[in-house]
Each structure stands twice: as C-alpha cells, then as structure tokens.
Amino acid sequence: MNLPFSGYYYLTEEGKNEFRKAGLNLLYNEKQEAYFYISQIDFSFLFGLAKNFYLKKVVLLSSALLENRTEWSHLVRDLTYILFDKEVKEETDRVFSQYGFNASKISKEEIESFSMNYQETREEFKKMLLFDTYTIVEDSKEIKDKDEKKKVLSDFIESISEKHWYFLYVSARTEEKISIMEEMYQKLVKLLYIVNIADYLALLIMELAQNAEKAHYEWIAKNEFQQMEQTESFIRQKENRQKIKEKIEEKEIYLEISILWEQIDDKHKLKISILNKGKIQEEKQEEVKNKIEVRTERKPLADLFHNPDQELGAGLGLFYISYIKEECEKQFLEFSSFIEMKEEEVEVSFEITL
Template identity: 30%
Template structure:
C-alpha cells in the first residue's frame, strides 16, 4: 500500500503481521493490485486480500471507514509482545467506525436542535433542513475564500470542549486525556457542509446559541471514546490469559515442566523464547481477528465489529463437561458472568480484570444504546477456546 508522508518522529506503520481481507467494495477499490492474493480467513476459507508484516495505519483506517475491509486476521505463536500494535489496530478500527458515524450523528442532532429550528422559523425562505439541500458550490467557496473562519470556529470549540472535559468530575484521568487527544481529530472529520451550516446560522444572531449547541454535540459524541479505551483493556486481558493457556499446553505436552511449575518456568525469558519457537515449529498459533463485514453484519447506520481471540489450551474433563452443559442451553455461547459463576472455574481466562473491564463496557454500551455481548465458545474436542466480543456501534 502506498504510504502518506511520514510524520516526523512517528512511524506511520503498525508492525503487526496480518492478513487483510477485503469486502467486494474493497476489491473494487484496490483493483488489480499485484499485492492482492488468496489469503486464509479466520474460518479457514480462502479470501481475496493482502498479507504483510506491517500496514499503514491511516490507509487501513480509511478503508475501514469506507467499508472496504471485511477482516483483519492475526495468527502468531505469541501475542503479548505485540501489545502496542494490537491496541493500535483495535483503536484505529473503533475510531474509524466512530469517524464514519460522526457526520450523520451530528447532522441528525443539529437539525433537531432548538437553535436550528428557531433559525428556520425566522428564515423560512432560507431554511436549512438537510445536508443534501446545501449547495456544494457554496460550501467550496467558503472553504476557499475564508478557511481562517472555519479554523477559528474549530479553535473556539476546542477551547470550550477541552475546558468542559477537564472539568468533568465524573471522568477519570485516562478518559479525560483520551477525549482531549481525540478532539482535534474528530473536529477535522466534521463534514464541510456542517461547518457551512454552523457559519451561516452563527452569522445571523445565533452565534452564542450555535456555539453552545455544537460544543455539547461534540462533547456528547466523545463519550464513545471510552469504548475504545475499555475494549483495548479487555482485549489485552483476554490475550494475556489466552497466551498463558497456550504456553501451558505446549509446556506440559512436551514435558518441559509439570503443570504446577508452568508459572515459574515462564518467568525465565529464555524459556519463553523456547516455548514460542516450539509453538512456531508445531504451528500452534494464537488467533486474533477483527471482522467488519458490512454486507452481512451491517444494518442501516449501525456497524458491527466482531473480535475473536482463540487459543489451544488445556481443558480438563470436569470443566469440559460443565461447559458442554451450559452450551446446550445457550447456542450463542456462554456469557462471561455465567462462565465465571462457579468458584471452581475462577482464574480461567482472566476472571478478575476480565469481568471488571467487561462490566465497564456493558455499562457504557447500555448508556449509549449500543449492542454489546462478550461470550466464550469452548471447543473441547479440539482443546480450543474462543472469546468473542460482539459490538454494534
């Protein structure tokens, strides 16, 4: 993929070996690229896509925003050493969807606001009721002749919203910093037609009201950034525990240490390298995938993200039978709370922090009206366990 100019001091590439599978729309966009080839999806099916040790973050995010990517699939002998790259990938996907939904969300809220309704009531001949009714020529003219006006509007809004974020006592420091960092990027992705509406209405006696309304809209939309933060925390907690189960299986099966001595064995860096090499040699890979298939998984303005983490781990007969009983009554998998409902299963797949981060996400998604599920899919015959995080933004 072609790369944009490198930002000084910042690597534009995410160094995570992955298969990137395209949607039909994505295949039309990349055309007959020589890099395009058959790659294996998470389900083991041959698909059209790219395979690379790294990818350009901005390019992939733009493709996500254009619904051109169906899946990003990673299969490695270990994943924790790629923590930064995994979090970067997760964030660019979630933020890509949030950027994509930004304009329709702002437009809907803006045209339903009292300030726009009042403007339309007082200016019936020049009423503004839909973005599609705005002249592209007028928008382009404003951008060309008065770019400093739009930048001034953005600057004022940045100041107002930043002050509000930092003064919000209900936000922890991590969430405050995430929102302040994200604010300029969200403002830069606002549709020019919306800035045109802002400019027109604010120059007809509604400036203060328009500024307050728009600042509140952006501030509210930034609540969604909590999703990326807590989702990354939850994802890495599952990966950490999946990797431990993955290594434990290899260590015990190959006689490197007894089950009770696995933790001690893995504290040695050289031992970890040996187990990682063994996983590579025996093709025992940890799997991580993000699926975003708009043809199958998207309805209207909703965008579904399915994240899967799979590992080959030791499942004893007692736990296997317990999971099988639960699966009979829940064909969609086993909820996190159900899986950790018994003390005997405590400690598997990161019960403590996993449940905590999952609880955060459930609360946030419930407040924002976002569909969210996190289930566990055991496969005892293959000694494989999959955690699936399913979110519809």
C-alpha cells in the first residue's frame, strides 16, 4: 500500500551491504549512518525491510495522520510482531540447544530423507503444539481477531526448520521429546500473549496520532494563520484543514513518526516516537507527567483510551500507559514511556524491550 508520507530509512550494516550488492546509491549523514529517502511510503516495503532486519531506524513525515490512522496502527502492530517473533525464535533455539541440538551435525541427505519419509509425523507434531494454544485463543474473551492470532502462531510453527524437527523426532530421547514439546508449547503461549500486547500498542499509536495531529494543526493555525482564538473550531473546518496541510507541505513543518530498532547484548528494543509542533501549558505539564504513571482500574484498554472525560488539552490526551506496562510485566517485558516538552514541540515516545 502506497501512502502519501515521505520518509528517511536508516540501514543496519547488513542492510547497507544488501543495498550495495544491488548497486543502489546511499546517502550518509554526519554520523556516517547510511540512509535513503523515499517520497511515498510503501508499508509492505517498510515491513519487508524490518522483517529482514535491514533497518535500524525510519523517520516518517506527514501532513496528516488521522486520514490513515488505521494503517499506522496496523504498521505498529506488525512491526511489534516482528520483534516478538524474533525473540521467541531465539528462545526456541536455546531450548533445542540445551538438549544437544547442533544444526551443523545434521547432513543434507538426512534432512531430505526425513522430509520425504516423515512428513505426516512432522505435521502431527505441529498439530499437537497448536491445538492447546488455539483453544486458548477461542476461549479467551481478551483476545480479539482470533483468526489473525491463530495465523501468527501457525506461521511461527511453520518457520521452525526441518533440522529442528529432525532432531526432535530422530535424535532426541523420549523424555527429551516430551520436555522439548512442553517448552515449545510455553513459547507459543508466550508469543500469543505478547502478540496481544501488540494490539494494545496499536491502540496507543492511534491515540497518539489523533492528539499529535490536533496539537500540530492548532500550532499551525496560530502561527501561520493568526488564529489566536477559537483554533479548535478553525481546524475542524474541512477547507481550513486543507489549507493547513498545504502550509505544512509548503514550509515542511511535518508531523514526524520515528521507529527505532536496537539490539543490546541479548535484548531487543523497539522505540516509537511522535513529534508535533505545539506545547503544553505550564500548569498542565506536571499533570501530564503524573497521569502517565497513574495506575488504572482493570477494564478494556479501548474503553480507557476513548473515555471522553479524560482530556488533558494541548493535544496530548490521557495515555493509560501504566495499563500496558502491567500487561508487559506479566510476560517479563520492559515497557517505558516518555514525554519531552520543548519550547515549541512535544515528543511522545514509548519503547518495549524483550
């Protein structure tokens, strides 16, 4: 899907090497980071780069977020899936390794013979692993988009290599088979619940986008159109919003969404930030900081985000980030959120670490 957002793509060393092999020219900033610029974002292209871990950061520029906020939220959800999937795969590799798995000791001929003669056995192993997790998906009221969640689980199982299945069926002793299957089941359950957290993060990015755009448009209305009063009613008018968008593009005063991937030792981190023009009144700043850490009653996250009584003004809204943090803690994930208030800008960030 092509969307009218421009963006800067910053590459990892692996990504840089792949682009060089393809003969593509890259740009370099003062930090000698390799990057390229695209005037129109293709989300499938962005997703493909992220899935292959060719990206370390992308900065997306837009004059409007709400028109495509569903796509934004899906992008955040899918990028989070990538992070979770990679982490659980590495954990699965560690499970096999502790029972003596060594891919280099399994020959190509052994794999070909196994694939030809034991396909039904391998499929039975897959069904056994998926059966109980599918039951959790069906029975849980908390889990939405059930078919989609089943596909995530199925895709994960399908990504397990033939050498792993060979080791499980041929090399592992009976008691080791049982232990490996039990531990793999636990990894699937973990994947299921942390993927559910990705849905919460997608809701959060929708809220962030809505409030960032409102604050940004109010700032443009005041500073470019001298609408010092009744700015909210001004930006609600369709023709005025179009004028604001044109002014943003003319002066390149874009809303920015940045997505950063990091690996520190054995931990993976995803950080997402939204930067908009505008500022929070001084008397509201402490309130914003305090309410970010407020613990909330147990209720559906969507209800919390869309409570009309929870409004802080200045376009930031009230983020029930502590709710998501509690869900992450249950799965031993680290979740942090930040607000940086500059003189004429507000940047809201959240990061999740596995």
